[in-house]
Amino acid sequence: MSEQPGAADEIMNGVYRALCKHGYAGLTMQDIADECSKSKSLLHYHYDTKEDLLVAFLSRVISDFERRMSRSADxxxxxxxVAFVGWFVFEPAETERESFHIGxxxxxSQGPFNDRIREQxxxxxxxxxxxxxxxxSDGIDDGVFREVDVDETxxxxxxxxxxxxxxxxxxxxGLGGETASGVTGDDEIASEATGNGDEVAYGTPGDWRTTDGELGDVDAPEADIAYTRTVAEATLRRIVEPLLVEGVALPSLDETLEQLTARTGENPTAGPDSEGETRE
Structure with missing residues (x-):
């Protein structure tokens, strides 16, 4: 049975908060009820099972992304x-979004075993x-991107x-994650983060060396720089910039992130709605 619009938002808010707090594996209908004003029995009135509710929540998150992207189509x-790239960035201080993504x-991970989740x-x-x-495709038509295979890119x-x-x-x-040999698998990205051409390898923690084993003039990336941020910047340099025709410049990623009203992992019912107003 479908719920009233206000009830739908409240329930989805409850799912979001409960998923951030408890994760997926141990999540119960009571946990969700505790995060909204609805009783467990009322949740079951709207959704027969926890799976029904979580599949509906996934659908809501995806529809929210689609709606936000359509508003910027012009x-x-x-x-x-650049905004699409920035959508995937989240900073170390954004612990709520991290908790949501863990959930x-x-x-x-249930995709291979659950057809309904895999469908979403x-x-x-x-x-x-x-x-x-x-x-x-729009950029190619407007003459700002070079001709490429858009689906492959x-x-x-x-x-x-x-x-x-x-x-x-x-x-x-961060960019850590040493292997048993003491060499990270992220050397290329680490080199990108330093801003120079030196390839970097890890020695002991905090001991940055060039690949010939000598200490170089290479500053280790700050530990509080988000990996998603580092990869986003490298993606703009290595994938997006080569697409630009001469004379076209990329907007600043910093400014783009500041202008984004919401990014992936934020409460899907807390941002602007389809008419551009903010829900209370």
Whole structure:
């Protein structure tokens, strides 16, 4: 049975808060009820099972992303592409968004075993790739992007950015993660972060060396720089900038992040609605 619009928002807010607090594996209908004014029995009145409710929540999150992207469809393609990249960035201080993504990652792990969850995950992946491809196509039509295979480039963008987000929430914020040999698997990204051409390898923690083993004039990336931020900046330099025709410049990622009213992992019912007003 469908619920009233206000009740729908309240329930979805409750799912969001409960997922941030408890994660997916141990989440119960009572946990969700505790995060909103609805009783457990009322939740079951609207949704027969916890799975029904969580699938509806996933659908809501995806629809929210689609709605936000459609509102910026008239913006210049270059700005839209930088905003798309920025959508995947979250900073170390954004602990609520990190908790939410941990819960989502748990749900994503059910994809191979749960057809309904996999259907929503496929919808999300398709929407992300189509969104990036549409921006690239618009940029080519407007003469600001070079001719490329838009579907292939969109798939590369999504795989890179989504992979960085997954890596950050599973392994941590910075560029660490030494192997048993003491050499990180992120040397290329680390080199990008230093801003010079030296390839970097890890020795002992805090001991940055060039690949010939000598201490170099290379500053280690700050530990509080988000991995998603580092990869986003590298993506703009290595993937997006080469697409630009001569004379076209990228907007600042910092300014773009400040202008984004919401990014992935924020409460889907807390931002501006389809008419651009803010829900209380």
């Amino acid at each position: 913006a210049p393609p270059v700005e839209r592409l 989502l990652l748990e749900m994503r 995950l496929l919808r999300s992946d398709r929407l992300l790739r189509e969104t990036a491809a549409d921006v690239l 969109a798939a590369l963008l999504v795989a890179t950015l989504d992979g960085a987000r997954t890596r950050q929430i599973t392994l941590g914020t």
